[in-house]
Amino acid sequence: MEKVLVWNNPSKALFSAIAVVGLAFALCVMVYGMESIAPGVHDAFHDFRHTIGMPCH
Amino acid sequence: MISKDGLAADLAAGVLWGWLSLFVNALTGVFTPEAGFVHDLGSFGLAGVINAFVAGGLLSLFMGHLPGRSVMLKAVTVSVILWLVLRAGAMMLSHIDPERYHVATWESLQGLLLAVLMGVLIGFGRRLVAGRRVPAHG
Numbered sequence: 001m002e003k004v005l006v007w008n009n010p011s012k013a014l015f016s017a018i019a020v021v022g023l024a025f026a027l028c029v030m031v032y033g034m035e036s037i038a039p040g041v042h043d044a045f046h047d048f049r050h051t052i053g054m055p056c057h
Numbered sequence: 058m059i060s061k062d063g064l065a066a067d068l069a070a071g072v073l074w075g076w077l078s079l080f081v082n083a084l085t086g087v088f089t090p091e092a093g094f095v096h097d098l099g100s101f102g103l104a105g106v107i108n109a110f111v112a113g114g115l116l117s118l119f120m121g122h123l124p125g126r127s128v129m130l131k132a133v134t135v136s137v138i139l140w141l142v143l144r145a146g147a148m149m150l151s152h153i154d155p156e157r158y159h160v161a162t163w164e165s166l167q168g169l170l171l172a173v174l175m176g177v178l179i180g181f182g183r184r185l186v187a188g189r190r191v192p193a194h195g
Contacts, residue, residue: 053168
């Protein structure tokens with residue numbers, strides 16, 4: 001079975017780490033509604049943000 | 058590490074969790090949606106996928122370091138910790154800019170319960186994948 005997140009292989013571990021960190025950053029932008037980083041993200045995920053209990057206006 | 062099937066299970070759990078969040082919120086009525094149903098179906102699904110990818114990645118990373126033997130319990134722990142970290146960041150933003158970020162207690166409580174639900178779904182998906190990997194005997 002192909003492993004897609006492998007921590008003991010340097011190149012795959014780097015790719016995996018970049019993917020997780022990149023999407024973790026995207027998650028932060030989304031849950032905090034940072035318009036300055038991604039225009040439109042505030043309105044696009046406004047209802048989701050409230051639903052999961054993140055403070056909003 | 059995680060297999061392709063495990064990653065697919067995490068992402069499927071994420072979409073399901075996003076849609077269940079929409080459904081749970083409609084049931085509880087804690088927050089009245091401002092966007093349309095179709096828009097929310099897309100945004101909640103996408104947000105669920107991103108959330109599940111991060112939670113699943115962290116689960117794979119810290120699997121060996123988390124207490125307990127149950128994958129389900131570990132997934133719930135990671136999911137709740139991720140939510141608490143995000144919530145702590147939101148509290149800081151609320152402290153810096155209270156006009157912009159309002160804290161709502163019932164929404165927070167719902168969010169915490171949804172974080173538990175996400176952990177359950179990821180744990181269930183991982184269990185399913187692990188079960189499929191066990192060769193049949195007899």
